[in-house]
Amino acid sequence: MKVKIAACLAIVLALLNLPVLASGPKISQVAALSIDRRVDELLSQMTIEEKVGQLNQMFYFTQFMKPEMVEPGIRDGKIGSLLFVTDPALINRFQKVAVEKSRLKIPLLFGFDVIHGFHTIFPVPLALASSWEPGVVEQVQEVAAREARAVGIRWTFAPMVDIARDPRWGRIVEGAGEDPYLGSRMAAAHVRGFQGQDPSSAGRLLACMKHFAGYGAASGGRDYDSAFISDAELYNVYLPPFKAAVDAGVGSAMSAYMDLNDVPATGNAFLLRDVLRKQWGFKGFVVSDADAVGSLVTHGFAEDKSDAAFRAFTAGVDMEMSLPASPISTAYSTSLASLIQEGRVTKELLDESVRRVLEAKFKLGLFENPYVDESQVTTIHNNPEHRRLARVAAQRSMVLLRNEGNVLPLVKGDPKVSSIAVIGPLADSKRDMRGSWSLADDVKRAVTVLEGIRTRLGASIKVEYAQGVDIARLSRSIFDIFNAPRPAAWSETQKREEFEKALSLARSSDAVIMVLGEHEEMSGEAASKSTLDLPGRQLELLKAVSSLGKPVVLVLINGRPLDISWAASHVPAILEAWHPGTEGGNAIADVLYGDAAPGGKLPLTWPRNAGQIPIYYAHNLTQEPETEKKFTSRYWDIPTSPLYPFGYGLSYSTFNFSNLRVSKPEVKLGESVEVLVDVENTGRRSSDEVAQLYIHQRFGSASRPVRELKGFERITLALGEKRTVRFTLGKQELTYWSSASKSWVQDPAVFDLWAGADSTAPLTTTFRVVR
């Protein structure tokens, strides 16, 4: 009895959000206790159909659906979650049906792809990773969460933490690039940004790491294609960012579309049960990617829909995300109940999954606060701080690839420059500033490069624009329904005229800023391509403009590395701006004119051409020493080295790394070693540098990569300032999955260390790990 009273008191206190007595359990434990009970109670009242309903997530596309198409399903408890509703009034309308008309009044969970912003668009995730600044990523996602939450969205399908080593793969733009260490730091930052301490607190969202796992290794970079990944590569490269997200408390996970080593990820018990639940202790819930359960049949894995439901569910997919083509006729909703009746799926397994989903709804506070306050939306969305952050994040994401003769920063008031030509198909395109998954913003708010430069220069200088060439995808994009159609392709005559117009504008101007790259729908989902060529006649235009002998600056707007080999040796200044978001044009002008200094670094290896793919810095050694010879014995037509190495990026200043040292020359297995390096700003102005630490294990139970990133810090140094950057290498950094022993090992070995400004840093030292 005493126990019961204490428990009741705890529940009441938890509900009132009051602290319990000092000697009692902590408030979070009490809340968890009460959630457990509330879930138990609800589960005991639910029919099998209602339970299955909680595992059913439906798309709702305002473009071609009517509320009446889903309301009966909500009322009958057949839908647990909706995605893609972004209108707060509609969210409240659907929620009202759930909490007032359905038998058990279980609220809906509204999800959306809040990938890099909602109303305010921030740089694409690949760009955010280029900042090498987890703090900025966290701030950005906090604001993105606040804006999405303002309309009633409570769950984002982000971050995408897939490692990608093939830039033909369109979705490389959605992740943090090629490296597991950088990817892990970014993954944790995204999760902290979305969820904060607690995803139920004001302005926060439940995060969802995706796509579990191996999606980035799609064969040939073709989206959705099979991935074949060895155990060592899986554990050492592809899984660490997911593990980092789990350690950061991510609340949900999405199973990937593709086959992993012949077993589709959505029916893959090794991934979903052994790794995720048993090895990592993940407590959140798993949702399938869109229609990934049903498509187990298309994969040639499941016999029919019912078999697909059986395989996905027993493998560990709790919730099915289903396409609108089949309202309430998803694999789970048509088959799970009968699978249970037939005894093929146990009621306990069903309860486990439903429990996870209900738990999330309770934890998010949806039962207490199911509705959103529509009156707040405009104020939250139009907070000027959000735009300010978008501008800063874009500045910090840009990577200066080339700056021969210090062409940049440009100088306002330069007596030699009274007119500037801004040329290229991306120079005045609001839509392309944003990047993939910008689905709920107002495109008109985006600032183009032309606008940014005009604002920056005012009336003092003539700034004129010519598009020069037109570019287009050859096939439609899956995102076309969210945007107004692109203008029709130019006729041959128009093409000739526009090209000439751009050339004559360049000819009559004192300097040229070329803005080239790709449309936003040229990368992202279902946006892979076979080459890295600049689409259309952009290279031709660049060559023609460059031949005029004017100072030329190339700004790239894109979501993947492109083949810019010609530009890399002919155009003096190249700034990689990626898809920089709503404030992109202003941020680019800030960097070009030196109001902000570029300090971003490449989160991937930039190939010379598509033939070098896959190419990544953390490759293994071969039988040949790493000498010049290796540059001719691999390919005889081009160098083996990339165009730009991982971690590369220039600055408007120069930095010197020196005095790389370790706290102890020898440590025991399991012990940590401190690594210190001095960084000095030896250049012309205060700027940022990213100090990077790489290791190489010289010998051991398996071959280890020639270099692996194990620490980094972005620092700002004033002119002449020198600072010591400190890293710690502990057991975690020195342990790896050995394909020889099929286990995690830390070998006694000699380690090389390098510290510097990119993955080719020459400054080196060693230390030894002994038994």
Ligand code: BGC
């Ligand atoms: C994508 C996911 C996304 C989902 C919902 C799928 O096609 O692969 O990344 O979260 O759609 O939009």
